Amino acid sequence: xxxxxxxxxxxxxxxxxxxxxxxxxxxxxxxxxxxxxxxxxxxxxxxxxxxxxxxxxxxxxxxxxxxxxxxxxxxxxxxxxxxxxxxxxxxxxxxxxxxxxxxxxxxxxxxxxxxxxxxxxxxxxxxxxxxxxxxxxxxxxxxxxxxxxxxxxxxxxxxxxxxxxxxxxxxxxxxxxxxxxxxxxxxxxxxxxxxxxxxxxxxxxxxxxxxxxxxxxxxxxxxxxxxxxxxxxxxxxxxxxxxxxxxxxxxxxxxxxxxxxxxxxxxxxxxxxxxxxxxxxxxxxxxxxxx
Numbered sequence: 205x206x207x208x209x210x211x212x213x214x215x216x217x218x219x220x221x222x223x224x225x226x227x228x229x230x231x232x233x234x235x236x237x238x239x240x241x242x243x244x245x246x247x248x249x250x251x252x253x254x255x256x257x258x259x260x261x262x263x264x265x266x267x268x269x270x271x272x273x274x275x276x277x278x279x280x281x282x283x284x285x286x287x288x289x290x291x292x293x294x295x296x297x298x299x300x301x302x303x304x305x306x307x308x309x310x311x312x313x314x315x316x317x318x319x320x321x322x323x324x325x326x327x328x329x330x331x332x333x334x335x336x337x338x339x340x341x342x343x344x345x346x347x348x349x350x351x352x353x354x355x356x357x358x359x360x361x362x363x364x365x366x367x368x369x370x371x372x373x374x375x376x377x378x379x380x381x382x383x384x385x386x387x388x389x390x391x392x393x394x395x396x397x398x399x400x401x402x403x404x405x406x407x408x409x410x411x412x413x414x415x416x417x418x419x420x421x422x423x424x425x426x427x428x429x430x431x432x433x434x435x436x437x438x439x440x441x442x443x444x445x446x447x448x449x450x451x452x453x454x455x456x457x458x459x460x461x462x463x464x465x466x467x468x469x470x471x472x473x474x475x476x477x478x479x480x481x482x483x484x485x486x487x488x489x490x491x492x493x494x495x
Contacts, residue, residue: 206489212482220475227467236463245421245428246438249381249406252427253283254290254446256380259372262287262294263344263379263403265393266309267301267386272410273308278436278457279408280385281312286443288320289451291327293369297352298333299340301386306332306356319452325359325367332356341396345376345403379403381427388413394425401425408435437462 256262264283268276287294296313298305310330322328331352334340343351349361349370359366372378376398384393385408394405404427407417411432420426430439436458443451453459 206485206492209485210482210489212478213486214482215475215478220471223471224468227471228464231463231467232460237459238463238466240434240437240441240459240462242438242441243431243435246430246435247428247442249383249404249428249430250286250439250442252381252404252406253286253292253383256290256292260378260380261369261373262292263382264294264296264309265299265382265384265386265389266296267298267305267384267389269302269304269308272387274461275410275432275436276385276387276408277308277312278433278461279430279439280309281316281456282430282436282439282443282458283383283385283408284312285316285319285451285453285456286439288316288322288327289443289447291322293326294328295348295369295373296328296330297344297348299344300335300337300390301333303333306330310356315455319454324357326369329367329369330356331361337390338392338396341392342399345397347375348373376400376403381406383408385409385430388416391420394420406430411435433458433461433465 253262266280268280284294286292296306296309298309313328313330316322317324317327331348332355334351340351352361354360355367361367361370364371381404382393382397383406384390387410389407389409397403397405405425406427406429408430409417409432411434414429414431417426417429421428430436438458440453440456440458444453
C-alpha cells in the first residue's frame with residue numbers, strides 16, 4: 205500500500221498546472237456562486253455608507269491603478285455601484301498616487317452612472333490627483349475646494365451650476381465616511397483628515413496587507429474594511445441581500461473572481477496534502493523494503 209501511495213511524491217508538474225488552469229479558468233464560463241459569510245468589518249462600513257443622509261457625501265480616495273486593479277477594481281466598483289444605485293452623492297480624489305488613478309476611477313464611475321442614470325456634477329464629482337500628504341489630508345478636512353480649485357474635467361469647484369454637488373460641501377463635517385482604496389492605504393488618513401475623529405475611516409486594500417488594519421479597527425480608529433477580493437464579494441452580497449433586483453450586478457467582479465480564487469486555493473491545498481502523504485508513504489515503503 206505504501207509503495208502505491210508513494211507515487212503522490214512524484215506528481216508531474218504539468219498535471220498540477222493543468223488542474224490549476226481548469227480550477228481558475230472554468231468558473232469564468234459558468235455562473236457559480238459560493239456561500240459567503242460576511243465579516244463584521246465589511247458589514248460595519250456597509251451600514252455606515254448605506255445610511256448616508258442627503259446633506260452629506262462619501263469621500264473616496266481612489267489611488268489604485270493597473271498594478272493593484274486585480275483586487276482594488278472589484279472593491280471600487282462594488283462601492284460605486286452601491287452609491288449610484290442608492291443615489292448617494294460621492295466625491296473622488298487621489299492623493300500622492302499614480303497620475304493615471306483618476307482615469308481608472310472615472311471609467312468605473314461613468315459605467316455605473318450609465319447603468320443607474322446618474323449625472324456628473326450632481327451625483328458625483330472626480331477632483332483629480334494632488335500631492336503633498338499628509339498635510340494635504342488636513343487641508344482636505346478643512347476646505348476641500350482650496351485643495352482642488354478645479355475638478356478632473358476642468359470645472360471650477362466653486363461653480364455651483366456645473367458642480368452643484370459641491371455647493372454645500374466644505375470639509376470633514378460634510379463627509380459621511382472616508383474610503384481609501386489602493387494596494388496599501390495610508391494610515392495618515394486616520395490622523396490628519398479629521399483629528400477629532402468624527403469621520404469614520406474605511407480601507408479597501410490588497411488581501412495580503414489586511415492583517416495590518418485589525419489593531420486600528422479594534423481601537424475604533426478605523427470603522428472597517430474590504431479585504432481583497434473577498435471583501436468586494438462580501439460588499440456585493442450585502443447590497444444584493446438588502447436591495448434585491450434593484451441592484452444590477454452586471455459587470456461586478458467581486459463575486460465572480462472569488463470563485464476561481466477559492467478553487468485555485470483548493471487545488472494548492474490539496475496538492476500540499478497529497479505531496480506530504482506521498483513523502484510519508486515513500487519513507488514507509490523504504491523502511492519496509494529494508495527489513
